[in-house]
Amino acid sequence: MTPTESLSITLSVNGATVAREVPARLSLADFLREELRLTGTHLGCEHGVCGACTVLLDGEPVRACLMLAVQARGHSVTTVEGLTPAGGGLTPLQAAFQRHHAVQCGFCTPGMLMTATALLAGNPSPSAEQVRDALSGNICRCTGYVQIVEAVMDAAAGAEA
Amino acid sequence: MNAPFVGQPVPRAEDVRFLTGRARYVDDIRPEGALHAVIARSPYGHARLLGVNKASIEGLPGIVGVIAADDIAHLPAEIPIRLAPLEGFQRFLQRPLASDRVRFVGEAVALIVATSRHAAEDALEQLEVEYEPLPAVVTYDAAREGAELLFPEAGTNVATRYSASMGDADAAFARADLVIERHMTAHRHTALPLETRGLIAHEEADGILRCWGATKVTQWNRRALAVMLGRPEHSMDLIEVDVGGGFGAKGEFYPEDFLIPFAALRFGAPVKWIEDRREHLLTTNHSREMEATVAIAFARDGTMLGMRAKVSADMGAYVRTNGGVVPAKAAQFLPGPYRMKDVALDVEALLTNKTPVGTLRGPGRYEAHFFRERLIDLAAEELGLDPAEIRRRNLLRPEDMPWSIGHLVPYEPPSAVDSSDVPAAFDAVTDAIGYEELRWEVRKPQPDGRLHGIGLACFVESSGAGPSETARVELREDGGLRVISGVSTQGQGHQTVLSQIAADAFDGGVPPSEIELLNGTASLIEGGFGTYHSRAVVVGGSAIHLAARSLRAKLLRVAAARLQLRAEDLVLAEGHLRREGSVQKLAALAEVRGWMREAGETPDATETFKPDGRTYTCGAHAAHVAVDTETGQVEVLRYIASEDVGRAINPLMVHGQAIGAAVQGIGAVFLDELVYDENGQLLTGSLADYLVATSSCFPNIESITLENSPSTLNPLGAKGAGEGGVVACAAAIANAIADALRPLGVEINHLPLGPDRLLRLIPEKPAP
Ligand code: FES
Numbered sequence A: 001m002t003p004t005e006s007l008s009i010t011l012s013v014n015g016a017t018v019a020r021e022v023p024a025r026l027s028l029a030d031f032l033r034e035e036l037r038l039t040g041t042h043l044g045c046e047h048g049v050c051g052a053c054t055v056l057l058d059g060e061p062v063r064a065c066l067m068l069a070v071q072a073r074g075h076s077v078t079t080v081e082g083l084t085p086a087g088g089g090l091t092p093l094q095a096a097f098q099r100h101h102a103v104q105c106g107f108c109t110p111g112m113l114m115t116a117t118a119l120l121a122g123n124p125s126p127s128a129e130q131v132r133d134a135l136s137g138n139i140c141r142c143t144g145y146v147q148i149v150e151a152v153m154d155a156a157a158g159a160e161a
Numbered sequence B: 001m002n003a004p005f006v007g008q009p010v011p012r013a014e015d016v017r018f019l020t021g022r023a024r025y026v027d028d029i030r031p032e033g034a035l036h037a038v039i040a041r042s043p044y045g046h047a048r049l050l051g052v053n054k055a056s057i058e059g060l061p062g063i064v065g066v067i068a069a070d071d072i073a074h075l076p077a078e079i080p081i082r083l084a085p086l087e088g089f090q091r092f093l094q095r096p097l098a099s100d101r102v103r104f105v106g107e108a109v110a111l112i113v114a115t116s117r118h119a120a121e122d123a124l125e126q127l128e129v130e131y132e133p134l135p136a137v138v139t140y141d142a143a144r145e146g147a148e149l150l151f152p153e154a155g156t157n158v159a160t161r162y163s164a165s166m167g168d169a170d171a172a173f174a175r176a177d178l179v180i181e182r183h184m185t186a187h188r189h190t191a192l193p194l195e196t197r198g199l200i201a202h203e204e205a206d207g208i209l210r211c212w213g214a215t216k217v218t219q220w221n222r223r224a225l226a227v228m229l230g231r232p233e234h235s236m237d238l239i240e241v242d243v244g245g246g247f248g249a250k251g252e253f254y255p256e257d258f259l260i261p262f263a264a265l266r267f268g269a270p271v272k273w274i275e276d277r278r279e280h281l282l283t284t285n286h287s288r289e290m291e292a293t294v295a296i297a298f299a300r301d302g303t304m305l306g307m308r309a310k311v312s313a314d315m316g317a318y319v320r321t322n323g324g325v326v327p328a329k330a331a332q333f334l335p336g337p338y339r340m341k342d343v344a345l346d347v348e349a350l351l352t353n354k355t356p357v358g359t360l361r362g363p364g365r366y367e368a369h370f371f372r373e374r375l376i377d378l379a380a381e382e383l384g385l386d387p388a389e390i391r392r393r394n395l396l397r398p399e400d401m402p403w404s405i406g407h408l409v410p411y412e413p414p415s416a417v418d419s420s421d422v423p424a425a426f427d428a429v430t431d432a433i434g435y436e437e438l439r440w441e442v443r444k445p446q447p448d449g450r451l452h453g454i455g456l457a458c459f460v461e462s463s464g465a466g467p468s469e470t471a472r473v474e475l476r477e478d479g480g481l482r483v484i485s486g487v488s489t490q491g492q493g494h495q496t497v498l499s500q501i502a503a504d505a506f507d508g509g510v511p512p513s514e515i516e517l518l519n520g521t522a523s524l525i526e527g528g529f530g531t532y533h534s535r536a537v538v539v540g541g542s543a544i545h546l547a548a549r550s551l552r553a554k555l556l557r558v559a560a561a562r563l564q565l566r567a568e569d570l571v572l573a574e575g576h577l578r579r580e581g582s583v584q585k586l587a588a589l590a591e592v593r594g595w596m597r598e599a600g601e602t603p604d605a606t607e608t609f610k611p612d613g614r615t616y617t618c619g620a621h622a623a624h625v626a627v628d629t630e631t632g633q634v635e636v637l638r639y640i641a642s643e644d645v646g647r648a649i650n651p652l653m654v655h656g657q658a659i660g661a662a663v664q665g666i667g668a669v670f671l672d673e674l675v676y677d678e679n680g681q682l683l684t685g686s687l688a689d690y691l692v693a694t695s696s697c698f699p700n701i702e703s704i705t706l707e708n709s710p711s712t713l714n715p716l717g718a719k720g721a722g723e724g725g726v727v728a729c730a731a732a733i734a735n736a737i738a739d740a741l742r743p744l745g746v747e748i749n750h751l752p753l754g755p756d757r758l759l760r761l762i763p764e765k766p767a768p
């Protein structure tokens, strides 16, 4: 197989089935951004460090810059665009981000939301330390993380109430 | 309905698009038929460039063309200095492509344009470029000595030297009971916004050359590009879309800001370039690398009598748009918020074979406050004074205002701190951290077995750079307002904060949610100077305030004539016009807009605000740290930063700015570091090597926003709020670590302070 060879893949993206021919070397991030025009998934380093490209693969956070699109074949991918609840608006987590001013430039935000969504799905009432641990693979250069952690804790508390 | 929105923690209106993945950053734009550019960059720190063999990649799949120095030789394409044009700098400007010599790893030598990014990247590997390596200049001493020159024709690596003074430093030192002098250094690091740079340029069918991805100072950059391309300014536009952070580095005029538009014109198609992270670390401005020998003269009671300093900045290989801001501001801010009138400074800027330097949030201040605040602690120890007490004895007091800080910057007029209550800002942090008890607690043996320390630092910070800013406020057809401003946005939330200002200036008659902001793009309004030096709210916001007041007055005048009432009897409320004291609505603003039209008045107003000098904030930081002497690891147990911002337009956002700035600043003490080897190779060219603060590093950061000293220089009373959180971080952390390590006789004079550095300072424990 050469890197320019095309392969056909079928996968689920944000609940819809997608079938495409893709070059073998196309990353999942580029596939989402360029093929599907889902530009909410961002690229901050393209070498697996910053977490801006985080999406959910079968519910687990993965770095879309490190995965090839063909590796997502048969899996279910959720991007930030897929978080929007039916009927629009914001999820409780997104609303908490806005309330707590957990967004400045917004470039890290989709990755943060995806990581935190996965965290809360597995652990609905994490400690602040667990939140910080879970988010430690997502770089934010603007907020200093304090308000992001507060937002995740608040969303968790709200879900419990 | 007076001032209902300014001062409120209004959540940001712009957040929704960022939270739902609907923001539009430059890389999200994919014009039809776009070509993709990649840049061939020097692998050498210093070398003769013997040739770029364009033929070596011609005919490769997808290749559209290659641009090298000879293609632009006919253009006046030197990148000009925007700020701080110190004498001598003109000799060291960068051209967009190197021609006969490369001076840092990452310097652009050719631009490859192809039909896809992959094709361009594949060709990049094949492009033949011939170099003859030269010895690299990487240290201050080698730069000064000049055995190897970056610009042989200049005959020196010293880009500039100057002296500046106020009062009589010699007399002050002659009176001194104690002089503390140290050689100190700050380390090279960079802003590292999470989004890298990127540009798309396209001459569209209307003949306008449009560039998306511009920011910060789009009007100035458009002017520069016009000169370089030899095209009228009005035939071009620089368009700002969402920007993923800037912190001073993004939006300056870089080589690519010429090359991408040039390529778009040459190939007659949209050209897109997105910087990768390695390129970013190699080519986007670095900052903060500086050495200084600083001496402070003290009287026995701790009074600071005077200061002498020699500051040398490593500027990297060229003088870029920010000119001498970094060394000049470091020198200017060395005296700090203290009553010290006798100061003598020598400043030099040195060229080395490293990435050129520019501004980074709090440029020069971060370094200067570190130098001075360390010396104050050393003096306190010598004099047997408490570090808080020695500061209190010297801090500027409200009754000292305005406080002249002399003429320490050659390219600026003399300046003065306009208003400040430094003691209150200092007490705020010492009270919050419980300084009086903690001071003694940290000296006791700790249950965790680590050495604890507490560090204090005070700062003064300027904001609100001139010369002016212009804003237009329009009454929309639906009765809402449209605000047009020349400031730009890199993620600060200006839509929200500037709407709050406009809403209040309009008597609250239109809520912020009905106010839209258009800003950033060069063509929107004449007389825009962009966003830097914490000026967007201070100067841009003031212009908006004036324009909204003007529109309000005009609207009320027309309505009063129409209704045969007095303008003073009319009020604006909830999108309507009402009579004072009555709840009855006379007309919707949309209708009043029609009256304005009928009366021959345009439903808008434009005003320019020209500040009479800079406005100064002040504040203090306090840090409590624990040092593990076995591992060199430092834990920041508590960190508190205060800043008197005059007036917090949106306290939620001021708090966010302060915390974010502090984590950047503290992170840089331990993590961020650009390391070069003796050949000028950057050893930290990826985020695996260049480390930044993550969510688990510094959980205990607090900020205190004070509004004790409204600015006297603008109608809002506002001062900058984005830089105070960063400027004293190195100072406070270094003082805290030095305090912790005092029993071991360790002095902290150099940054950074990661575990490896600290271990080198900590004496080995004697074998038991
Ligand atoms: S872009 Fe994937 S981790 Fe940074």
Ligand code: FES
Pocket: A102, A103, A104, A105, A106, A107, A108, A109, A139, A140, A141, A142, A143, B194, B244, B245, B491
């Ligand atoms: S909000 Fe800018 S990187 Fe996180």
